[in-house]
Amino acid sequence: MSEQLTGADILIRALEHEDVEIIFGVPGGAILRAYDSLYDSSIRHVLARHEQGGGHMAAGYAHATGRVGVTFATSGPGATNLITPLADAYMDSIPVVAITGQVGSRSIGLDAFQEAHTWGISMPATKHNYLVTQVDEIASTIREAFHIASTGRPGPVLVDITKDALIGKAPWRGPGQLDLPGYKPSVKGHPRQVTSAIEMILGSQRPVLYAGGGIIRAGASEELLAFATQQNLPVVTTLMARGAIPDSNPLTLGMSGMHGTYTASTAMQRSDLLVTIGARFDDRVTGDPALFAPEAKVIHVDVDPAEIGKIRNADIPIVGDAKAVLGQLIEAGERALEGAPAPERSEWFSTIAAWQRDFPLAYDQQPDRPILQQYVIDELSKRTDADTIVIAGVGQHQMWASQFWGFEKPNTWINSGGLGTMGFAVPAAIGAQAGMPDTTVIAIDGDGCFQMTFQELITAAVEKIPVKIAVMNNANLGMVRQWQKIFYDNRYSATELSSSIPNIVMLAEALGCAGLRAESPEEVVPTIEKALAINDRPVVMEFVCDPDAMVFPMIKAGGSNDEILMGPEDL
Amino acid sequence: MQHVISVTVENKPGVLARVSSMFARRDFNIHSLTVGPTEDPKRSRMTVVVDGPEMEQIVKQLYKLIHTLKVVEHVPGEAVEREIMLVRVNAEAQRRGEILDAATIFEAKAVDVGAQTITFEVVGEPSRLADFLEIMKTYGIVSLVKSGRIVLAKDTKSATKKQRKSA
Numbered sequence: 190m191s192e193q194l195t196g197a198d199i200l201i202r203a204l205e206h207e208d209v210e211i212i213f214g215v216p217g218g219a220i221l222r223a224y225d226s227l228y229d230s231s232i233r234h235v236l237a238r239h240e241q242g243g244g245h246m247a248a249g250y251a252h253a254t255g256r257v258g259v260t261f262a263t264s265g266p267g268a269t270n271l272i273t274p275l276a277d278a279y280m281d282s283i284p285v286v287a288i289t290g291q292v293g294s295r296s297i298g299l300d301a302f303q304e305a306h307t308w309g310i311s312m313p314a315t316k317h318n319y320l321v322t323q324v325d326e327i328a329s330t331i332r333e334a335f336h337i338a339s340t341g342r343p344g345p346v347l348v349d350i351t352k353d354a355l356i357g358k359a360p361w362r363g364p365g366q367l368d369l370p371g372y373k374p375s376v377k378g379h380p381r382q383v384t385s386a387i388e389m390i391l392g393s394q395r396p397v398l399y400a401g402g403g404i405i406r407a408g409a410s411e412e413l414l415a416f417a418t419q420q421n422l423p424v425v426t427t428l429m430a431r432g433a434i435p436d437s438n439p440l441t442l443g444m445s446g447m448h449g450t451y452t453a454s455t456a457m458q459r460s461d462l463l464v465t466i467g468a469r470f471d472d473r474v475t476g477d478p479a480l481f482a483p484e485a486k487v488i489h490v491d492v493d494p495a496e497i498g499k500i501r502n503a504d505i506p507i508v509g510d511a512k513a514v515l516g517q518l519i520e521a522g523e524r525a526l527e528g529a530p531a532p533e534r535s536e537w538f539s540t541i542a543a544w545q546r547d548f549p550l551a552y553d554q555q556p557d558r559p560i561l562q563q564y565v566i567d568e569l570s571k572r573t574d575a576d577t578i579v580i581a582g583v584g585q586h587q588m589w590a591s592q593f594w595g596f597e598k599p600n601t602w603i604n605s606g607g608l609g610t611m612g613f614a615v616p617a618a619i620g621a622q623a624g625m626p627d628t629t630v631i632a633i634d635g636d637g638c639f640q641m642t643f644q645e646l647i648t649a650a651v652e653k654i655p656v657k658i659a660v661m662n663n664a665n666l667g668m669v670r671q672w673q674k675i676f677y678d679n680r681y682s683a684t685e686l687s688s689s690i691p692n693i694v695m696l697a698e699a700l701g702c703a704g705l706r707a708e709s710p711e712e713v714v715p716t717i718e719k720a721l722a723i724n725d726r727p728v729v730m731e732f733v734c735d736p737d738a739m740v741f742p743m744i745k746a747g748g749s750n751d752e753i754l755m756g757p758e759d760l
Numbered sequence: 761m762q763h764v765i766s767v768t769v770e771n772k773p774g775v776l777a778r779v780s781s782m783f784a785r786r787d788f789n790i791h792s793l794t795v796g797p798t799e800d801p802k803r804s805r806m807t808v809v810v811d812g813p814e815m816e817q818i819v820k821q822l823y824k825l826i827h828t829l830k831v832v833e834h835v836p837g838e839a840v841e842r843e844i845m846l847v848r849v850n851a852e853a854q855r856r857g858e859i860l861d862a863a864t865i866f867e868a869k870a871v872d873v874g875a876q877t878i879t880f881e882v883v884g885e886p887s888r889l890a891d892f893l894e895i896m897k898t899y900g901i902v903s904l905v906k907s908g909r910i911v912l913a914k915d916t917k918s919a920t921k922k923q924r925k926s927a
Contacts, residue, residue: 312778313785317826320774337826371770371829495820 191360196324197226199361200288200350203331204232206364209259211623213237213246217263218303220290222355224261235623235652240267242616242645244274248283249620252603253578253630255408257284257339258620264290265303268349269310273610275345276314280607281429282406284343286334287311294322294351307349316344324357329365336367341374342493343406374492378509378517386464386488386505387521390420393462393486395537398422399445399474402429402606403467403491403511410434410599412515413466419522421531423541425453427468429606432596442541443550446474447744448588451548451753454742456541457482458750466490467511470500471607472747480749490514548742548755550592556710559735562586562661565713566593566633569659572717577601577629578621582614582638584668586661588740590633612641618656619649629657629721636662636686636693643700649727650701657720658702658729663736664688671739675760688733697729706731762791763815764841764911767806767822768830771797775827779806782825788818792908803829807911838914844881844907845889846871850900851878859899866892877902 194202200223204212211233216224227234237243240262247258262271268289278285292301308320317337319330327350334346390396398420404413410433417424417440424434425445434441445453457463457474463485468474475481478500489496489503490511497506507514552563566589575597581587581604596602603621605613618632639660649656661667666684673681697704703723707716713732720728743754754760769775776795783790791809798805810818815833822831834841851859856878863870863880866888872879882892886909893901 308774309777312781369826372826493824495817495824498816498820 191362193358194361195222195226196327196350196355196357196359197222199324199327199359200331200355201226201230201232202361203328203364204259205230207257207331207335209257211235211250212259212261213243213250213620213623214261215240215243215263215267216261217267217290219264219292219352220261220267220288220355222352223288223290223350235619235648235654237616238644238647239642240270241273241612242619242642242648244271244285244287245277245610245613245616245642246620246623246645247285247287248274248278249580249603249617250624251278251283251285251620252617253600253621254624255600256624257286257335260285260287262287262289263303264292264307265305267303268307269305271347272310272314275311275347277605277608277610277613278345279314279316281605282343282402283345284338285345286338287345287347289347289349290355291320291349291351293353295353297351307347311347311349314345315347316342318347319349321348321350321354324354324359327354328362329368332365333367333369336369337372341372342403374510375494375508376510376513378490378507378514380517382505382507383514383517383521386507386518387525389462389486389488389505390422390464390522391525391532394534395460396420396422396462396464396534397442397456397460398424399427399457399463399465399468400424400430400433401427401466401468404430404433405599407467407492407511408599409467409512409515412512412519414438416515416519416522419519419526419531421534422464423456423538425449425457427471427474427606428591428604430468431591431594431602432599435597436595437597442545444591446471446750447476447746448592448740448742449474450550450592451742451755452541452544454744454750454753455544457485459540460485462486462488464488465503466515467492469496475500476744476746476748476750480751482750552593554710558710560707560710560713560732561738562589562663562732562734563593564710565659565661565717565732565734566590568714568717569631569633570594572721573629573631575601577631578603578625580604580614580618580621580630580632582632582634583609583611584635584638584666585663585671585738585740586633586635586638586667588668611638614638615642615656615658616645618658619645619654622649622654622656623652631657631659633659633661635667636660636664637666639693640686640691643696646697646700646702646727646729654727655724656727658727660693660729660731661734662688662693662731663734663738665736667736668740670736674739693729693731702727702729704729704731706733708733761811761813763810763812764834764839764909765808765810765815765819765822766832766834766911766913767808767828768798769804769806769825770827770829771802771804772827775804776806778825778827779808779822782821786817786821788812788821792906794908794910807909809909832913834911834913839911840914841885841909841911842883843886843889843909844883845893845904846879846881847893847896847904848872848877848879848902849896850876850902852876855899859896862895868892
């Protein structure tokens with residue numbers, strides 16, 4: 190007779206079979222049995238101070254490593270606290286598996302202590318979710334959860350397991366089997382569509398390769414560069430795709446959209462063909478979709494068929510994995526070119542070069558003026574190597590980080606793109622650092638974001654995860670303030686924080702981190718250098734920044750990408 | 761415009777909630793939805809009548825659900841459509857004769873007779889149910905319940921399969 194294990198033992202063993210090396214979580218009553226089994230496992234557990242933190246850590250880990258991030262929480266409030274990171278991971282297609290405890294199956298529906306309808310609440314925030322009430326369903330559910338989270342368009346999967354299923358006993362029959370007759374993600378694109386795509390590209394005069402986060406998820410950066418080079422295509426990266434192609438490559442135009450470069454947004458707007466790969470015509474990219482890239486035909490490659498035609502009709506739809514389809518496109522492109530060079534498109538490239546010359550990203554840090562965030566980001570970028578992982582929160586600092594950090598490699602840029610979750614940076618950085626212990630991990634955060642989740646720095650300090658956090662303290666919810674300035678007649682309703690409370694340096698020290706402050710431009714570089722030299726504990730750098738600085742270029746929400754504001758003088 | 765789709769799903773707990781939640785989340789409008797077992801106990805079939813100009817996104821979003829096996833949009837005239845309706849109408853003694861005559865034409869069955877009302881069961885194509893209701897309105901409809909449409913593609917020429925399964 191085979192060995193009888195508890196459901197909790199089966200759960201942990203199943204996670205070991207998925208090669209899980211780290212779990213971020215918070216224990217509680219309903220999941221206690223699982224934590225008891227985890228006590229004997231080689232899997233590392235990082236005790237978050239809040240389940241939201243644990244969830245973002247798992248996502249940060251997944252972003253940085255490309256592996257599935259795992260988070261644990263208990264029933265009721267533990268599970269509801271996980272909803273924000275799950276929704277965040279769903280929007281940005283991050284593979285995360287969340288395991289939550291649930292009250293005993295006989296108590297379900299009776300308003301038991303710490304009972305919440307986790308399955309129902311998490312359904313619209315996950316790619317898929319499960320309620321497991323039987324011990325013998327645990328192993329197969331874990332196998333399916335990891336498979337679904339990591340294949341096709343990746344995303345979060347939640348597995349809610351009742352207390353009695355964790356306590357019950359069953360034999361270990363090995364890792365479970367997949368039983369998913371309705372789940373068959375496409376990998377290869379349709380060969381005829383691929384051939385047509387190449388014909389369309391070769392016939393285009395003003396093409397733009399519109400590269401999205403799908404490139405990063407698929408690990409298709411090499412193929413992207415090879416294809417763009419083969420076909421001589423200028424490349425625009427979305428916020429989620431920063432780092433998908435080196436910024437130093439002359440074909441790279443940077444980010445497009447609301448706060449993208451003039452060149453990237455305008456090149457898309459004037460193009461006659463958008464070669465869209467792993468991108469989804471997000472409103473921050475398109476502005477008003479009816480006015481977006483009016484002359485462009487569209488080739489749309491996406492692993493998720495529902496993205497094709499959702500916002501913009503595709504002339505050539507290709508359903509498939511970005512890496513696989515790019516491989517096919519490269520092959521088809523080689524055949525079509527027959528050794529000849531790609532079209533020069535010299536007129537198009539000289540137009541682009543003129544935009545780049547006339548409308549560069551720029552800032553002007555005067556020595557006697559308050560610190561500009563752009564300057565801090567630029568100096569940080571210059572003083573760190575290309576492997577450095579950068580994490581941002583949400584707001585002005587995020588946009589400037591995307592604009593002024595020079596990205597050379599995929600998976601070095603982690604941010605909350607789709608959901609726009611303030612407070613993402615600190616816990617996501619901890620997750621990334623835990624997964625990449627030998628890499629420098631720097632979070633660029635705003636003071637508003639920082640105050641939402643800074644308590645996770647306790648986790649970082651206790652667990653010896655030496656992240657570096659650059660807090661851009663402009664004493665305001667800066668992006669909201671910027672909108673109030675532009676759209677609400679300078680009426681700063683509820684956006685002013687405090688420039689002195691909390692004292693971020695003292696707070697950092699109290700949380701077990703090193704705390705540093707720069708108040709003027711000349712203190713910026715020394716502060717960065719000091720922070721980069723500290724590797725035995727987390728560091729918080731506070732930069733006291735100009736509250737009136739605004740992010741440009743800017744395209745008004747829902748406006749036309751033909752109307753780009755380049756600076757305050759355009760308001 | 762109304763579209764009729766058959767959705768074959770795995771017969772698993774919560775699958776109806778997944779489908780209806782997706783419709784709500786994506787702001788798709790359901791006119792009627794029926795669900796029941798099929799010839800295969802592992803599968804259920806839903807018949808969904810949807811209001812809206814185009815079906816492509818709805819079909820794709822249905823396929824995104826892990827438990828969806830097959831989605832077929834029916835072409836009018838190439839599917840057998842049935843609905844059942846129970847309707848209680850005012851039927852004073854002096855008008856009963858004409859009401860029952862009308863009912864005979866529609867093969868409506870009187871399933872309950874009260875002092876002031878008759879309740880009919882009508883089975884058939886949705887248009888036929890609508891026609892019967894139109895006539896009964898003149899007498900006064902007291903209460904009405906419909907099952908929602910069930911649909912099977914005709915055998916000889918099956919409904920168009922607009923979408924190949926892929927997630």
